Amino acid sequence: MIKTVIFDVDNTLYSYTEAHKEAFKALTAYAEEKLGLSQEDFEKLHQDTEKELRAYMGNVAALHNRCIRYQVMLERRGIPLYPHVLKMNDLYWNRLLEAAEPSDGALDTIKALKGQGIRIGIGTDMTARVQFLKLETLGILSYVDFLVSSEEAGAEKPEQAFFARCVEKAGCGADECLFVGDNLTKDVLGAVDAGLHGVWYCPKGAGKTADVLQITELLQLLEKASAW
Numbered sequence: 001m002i003k004t005v006i007f008d009v010d011n012t013l014y015s016y017t018e019a020h021k022e023a024f025k026a027l028t029a030y031a032e033e034k035l036g037l038s039q040e041d042f043e044k045l046h047q048d049t050e051k052e053l054r055a056y057m058g059n060v061a062a063l064h065n066r067c068i069r070y071q072v073m074l075e076r077r078g079i080p081l082y083p084h085v086l087k088m089n090d091l092y093w094n095r096l097l098e099a100a101e102p103s104d105g106a107l108d109t110i111k112a113l114k115g116q117g118i119r120i121g122i123g124t125d126m127t128a129r130v131q132f133l134k135l136e137t138l139g140i141l142s143y144v145d146f147l148v149s150s151e152e153a154g155a156e157k158p159e160q161a162f163f164a165r166c167v168e169k170a171g172c173g174a175d176e177c178l179f180v181g182d183n184l185t186k187d188v189l190g191a192v193d194a195g196l197h198g199v200w201y202c203p204k205g206a207g208k209t210a211d212v213l214q215i216t217e218l219l220q221l222l223e224k225a226s227a228w
């Protein structure tokens, strides 16, 4: 029997891909106007910096901290950090939050699960504060019983330490937890390896691969959760 359902956040509870496009557009306009960088130049600088930081920092939650990314970008070009780093960071996240809409059925699914006495967890590769802001904006935060960020766990999905922390907080057996996310390797196979049930959320249609349970709408979770 499923006692806890744990949700990934980005591209599961809302479309990060769509919201990011809007936020990045705003950032690119800022770079053009305030830093004198063309769109092409800015995109390349952004990409190169991300690559450099990934190689230097490794697979850690701080890699998602955009303040660090913008700071290093400007350092590479000898552009003053003040006032741009904080302005860019705020611009990106404020725009992303404005653009973020809950995925179809997300709220109804979570409310219905809660109504069945199921605990709601969040399991996300990211720094905690930004995820709290997203969940608050999406209207989901008040239903959340616990959250595990990779910042807290010191490990990113699919590392087993991450899922162990989720199970510890769920307060039930791993096989009584269901983890749902859009990333097959990180969310679904990671969860299954740790003994949880994994559900692959594929809003654009079922994925080709895999011997795993797939859903195209979050509301389908209701029947899946009660089937165990």
Ligand SMILES: [Mg+2]
Residues within 6 Å of the ligand: 008, 009, 010, 011, 012, 181, 182, 183
């Ligand atoms: Mg995701």
